[in-house]
Amino acid sequence: SMTDKKKPQQSSKRAKKFLESFKQEVLSHFEEQILKPLSREVENDLRLHIHSVVLQQSSLRKVKFKDLRKFFELKPLRFFDIMIDIKERVTHYLDSTFYNHLTVKLHDWRIYAEMRNLAYEQYGLEMAEVHLPGSSHYSEALDILEIMRNIHIFTARYNYNMNTQMFVEVATDQKHLNTISIQHIADSIRTHGTGIMNTTVDFVYRRFLGRKLMLFSEFLLDDHIKSRLMKDIRWFKENKENLRNKYPFVRAEKFNRAIRKLGVTKKNLTYLDKFRRIITEIGNALGYVRTVRSAGMQYSSNAIKFVPDLEDVAEFADLVDEQNLSKETKESCTNLDAMLKSLTDQFSRNTEYLKILVEHIKPALKKDRFRHLDNFHIIVPPLTFNFVEKISIAKERISKKSGRGEASFTDDGFALGLAYLLKLLDQDAAFDSLHWFNAVKDFVNQKKAEIAKQKQMRTKDSKSADMQHVQLTIKRLHNIRREFELLYYSFTGARIFFNEHEDDKKKESNETKQKEATEGGEEKKAEGENQTGVPSEAPSVAGVPPPPSEIPAVPSNVPPPPAASEIPPPPDMSVIPPPPSLPPP
Numbered sequence: 207s208m209t210d211k212k213k214p215q216q217s218s219k220r221a222k223k224f225l226e227s228f229k230q231e232v233l234s235h236f237e238e239q240i241l242k243p244l245s246r247e248v249e250n251d252l253r254l255h256i257h258s259v260v261l262q263q264s265s266l267r268k269v270k271f272k273d274l275r276k277f278f279e280l281k282p283l284r285f286f287d288i289m290i291d292i293k294e295r296v297t298h299y300l301d302s303t304f305y306n307h308l309t310v311k312l313h314d315w316r317i318y319a320e321m322r323n324l325a326y327e328q329y330g331l332e333m334a335e336v337h338l339p340g341s342s343h344y345s346e347a348l349d350i351l352e353i354m355r356n357i358h359i360f361t362a363r364y365n366y367n368m369n370t371q372m373f374v375e376v377a378t379d380q381k382h383l384n385t386i387s388i389q390h391i392a393d394s395i396r397t398h399g400t401g402i403m404n405t406t407v408d409f410v411y412r413r414f415l416g417r418k419l420m421l422f423s424e425f426l427l428d429d430h431i432k433s434r435l436m437k438d439i440r441w442f443k444e445n446k447e448n449l450r451n452k453y454p455f456v457r458a459e460k461f462n463r464a465i466r467k468l469g470v471t472k473k474n475l476t477y478l479d480k481f482r483r484i485i486t487e488i489g490n491a492l493g494y495v496r497t498v499r500s501a502g503m504q505y506s507s508n509a510i511k512f513v514p515d516l517e518d519v520a521e522f523a524d525l526v527d528e529q530n531l532s533k534e535t536k537e538s539c540t541n542l543d544a545m546l547k548s549l550t551d552q553f554s555r556n557t558e559y560l561k562i563l564v565e566h567i568k569p570a571l572k573k574d575r576f577r578h579l580d581n582f583h584i585i586v587p588p589l590t591f592n593f594v595e596k597i598s599i600a601k602e603r604i605s606k607k608s609g610r611g612e613a614s615f616t617d618d619g620f621a622l623g624l625a626y627l628l629k630l631l632d633q634d635a636a637f638d639s640l641h642w643f644n645a646v647k648d649f650v651n652q653k654k655a656e657i658a659k660q661k662q663m664r665t666k667d668s669k670s671a672d673m674q675h676v677q678l679t680i681k682r683l684h685n686i687r688r689e690f691e692l693l694y695y696s697f698t699g700a701r702i703f704f705n706e707h708e709d710d711k712k713k714e715s716n717e718t719k720q721k722e723a724t725e726g727g728e729e730k731k732a733e734g735e736n737q738t739g740v741p742s743e744a745p746s747v748a749g750v751p752p753p754p755s756e757i758p759a760v761p762s763n764v765p766p767p768p769a770a771s772e773i774p775p776p777p778d779m780s781v782i783p784p785p786p787s788l789p790p791p
Contacts, residue, residue: 229286241292244277245299248329252300252321278329297331304333348386350394350498354406357414357491361619362483366493368618368696371500373493377604377613391501392508400548403502407559410491411566418488419567422627425481426585427578430468434461435581442584442640453587453640455649461588462595478592482620485589489623489700495559496703510549519546560626560703568630583636586624590642593620594689621696622703629704643694650687654680 251274282291304318325331353360364373364386373386395402425431438461442453465478513519522539571579603613628634657676 225286229288232285233288236290241295241299244274244292245296247272247274248296248325248331249300249303251328252324255324256317256321275329278331293331297333300325300331301334348384348390350391350398350402350406353386353494354402354409357410357494358487360494361414361487361490364490365614365617366490366619366622367616368493368622368699371493371497373490373497374614374616378611386497388497388501388504391497392505395498395501395505400502400505403498406498407495407562410495411563414491415488415563415567418484418491419571421484422481422488423576423579425477425484426582431477431585432578432581434464435584438584439581451639451641452645452648453584453642455587455591455645458587458591461585462592465588478588479596482589482592482596485623485627486617486620487623488626489619489621492560492563492622492626493619495563499557499559506549510546513546513549516550519550564626564629564704568632571630579631580633582627582631583633583640586628586637587640587642587645589624590690590693593617594686594693598685598689618696618700621693622700625697625700625704629701634701643690646690647687650683653683 278293278296280292282289282294284290304321308315308318319335322333322335325333348360360373364375364384366373371388375383375385377383426435438457442449462476462478466476468477470476471480510516522542523536526536526539570576597614597617600612600614600617603611604615606613628637657680661676
C-alpha cells in the first residue's frame with residue numbers, strides 16, 4: 207500500500223517537470239524565432255530611414271521591409287500562466303538598445319529622439335524618453351561640470367574666438383571637431399542651475415589662474431630671460447630718439463632666434479613657444495568665464511521673458527492672503543515669488559567677472575618678490591612675432607589633408623591673455639610707449655619699397671628663380687601685415703573688457719577734486735599760521751576752554767631767574783660711555 211501511494215506523487219512531479227520544460231522550450235523558441243528577428247527588423251528599418259534623411263542617401267531606402275505593423279495589432283497571447291505582448295516586448299528591446307547606445311555617445315541624443323518619434327508614427331510604439339542625469343542632454347557639447355573639472359585640458363585643446371564667443375577644438379588628424387558656444391553653456395546652466403556660474407569663476411580663480419601665474423613668473427625670473435629683457439630695456443631707452451620711439455621689428459625677430467638657441471623640446475617648441483602657450487591658456491580660461499557670463503544672461507532672459515513687467519512684479523503670496531485661500535496654495539505662491547525674485551535679480555545683475563579677477567589678483571603682484579614682472583612689456587613684441595608665425599602655419603595646415611600638426615583658424619585666447627596680464631601688471635602705458643604695431647607697418651612698407659626698387663633695376667633677362675623669390679617675399683610680407691592687423695584688432699577689443707566705465711572715471715575725478723580742494727584749504731590755513739604765528743581760528747574741541755584774550759601779568763611773588771654764575775657747568779662728555787657697536791649685516 208505504501209508503494210501504491212508513492213507512484214501517483216512521483217507521476218505528478220514528473221508531469222510538473224514535463225510541463226515546465228515544455229513551457230520553457232516553447233517560450234525560448236518563440237523568443238529566438240519571432241521576437242528577436244522582429245525587433246531587429248524594426249530597429250534596422252528605423253536606423254536606415256533616419257540615416258537616409260541625415261546623410262541624404264536615397265539608396266538606403268531601397269531596402270524593402272515586410273509590413274510588420276500587423277504583429278503590433280495582435281492582442282496579448284495567453285500561454286499557460288504567462289501573457290505574451292509582442293508590442294510590449296519589442297518596445298522594451300528598443301528602449302534598452304537605445305539607452306545602452308546613448309550612454310556610450312551622449313551627443314547622439316537627437317538622432318535617437320527622432321527614431322523614437324518615427325517608431326511611434328510608423329508602428330505605434332510608445333517608447334520612454336531617455337534623460338541621463340548629469341549629462342548635457344540638451345546639447346551636443348561638453349557639460350559645464352566636465353569643463354570645470356578638466357579646465358587645464360580644455361584650455362590646452364580648444365581655441366577661443368572672441369567675436370562669436372565660441373571654442374573650437376584644435377585639429378590634429380580628425381575629420382570632425384567639437385565646438386562649444388553660448389547656447390551649449392546656457393543649456394548646461396538650465397540643467398544645473400545658475401549657482402554653477404559663481405562656482406566656475408571661483409574654480410578658475412583658485413585652481414587655475416594661480417598655477418599659471420606662478421609658471422608665468424618663473425619664466426620671467428630665469429637668468430637668461432631676465433638679463434636679456436633688462437638689456438633690451440636699457441638699449442631702447444638709450445636709442446629711442448633715433449628709433450622715433452618705436453621698437454624695431456628686426457630686434458623682435460632676433461630675440462626669437464636667440465631664444466631658440468637655448469634649446470627646443472621633442473615637439474620642436476622653444477621656451478618662448480611654451481611661454482606663449484601659458485598666456486594663451488590664461489586667455490582661454492578668461493574667455494570661458496566670459497562665455498559663462500553671457501550664457502547665464504541668455505538663460506535668465508529666456509526664463510523671465512514671460513514676466514510682463516520686471517519693475518513691477520506682483521506678490522502672489524499677498525494676493526492669496528487677501529482671498530483667504532488654502533495653506534498649500536499659499537506655499538505654492540511663496541515659492542513662485544521666490545523664483546521670480548531670483549530670476550529678476552539674476553537678470554538685473556551685471557557682474558563683471560573679468561574685472562573681479564583683476565582686482566583680486568593685482569594686489570598680490572605688487573610685492574617686492576614680483577619686481578621682475580616689471581620687464582614683461584618688453585617681451586610682448588617678440589611674443590606677438592612668435593604668435594603670428596605659429597598662427598600662419600596653423601592656417602596653412604587646414605587645407606592640407608595629411609600631417610599631424612595642429613591646424614586652426616582662430617586663437618584669440620592669446621590676445622585676451624596678453625591684455626589681461628598687461629592690465630594686471632599696470633604696464634599698458636609702458637607697452638604703448640613702444641609703438642609696436644606702428645613699427646610693424648613701417649617695416650612692411652619699407653620692405654615693399656625696397657622690393658619695388660629692385661624690380662625697377664632688374665632687366666628682362668632676370669632669372670625666373672629670382673622672380674619667384676621676390677613673389678614669395680611679397681606674399682610673406684602680406685601675410686605678416688594681415689596677421690598683425692588681426693592680432694591688433696583682437697588685442698584692442700580685449701583691452702576694452704578691462705577698461706573702467708565712465709561712471710567710475712567720473713567718481714574718481716570727483717574724489718580727486720575733493721581731495722585737492724581739502725589739501726588746498728589746509729595749505730592756505732598753514733600759510734595764515736606762518737604769517738601771524740597763531741592760527742586764524744582755533745579749533746573748537748569739546749571740553750577744552752578757549753585761549754585767553756589777554757596775557758596775564760607775572761605775579762610779584764615769583765622768584766627772579768638765577769644769575770649766570772649760579773648755573774652749574776654741563777657734564778663732562780668723556781664720562782659718557784660710547785654707544786654699543788652694531789652687529790655686522
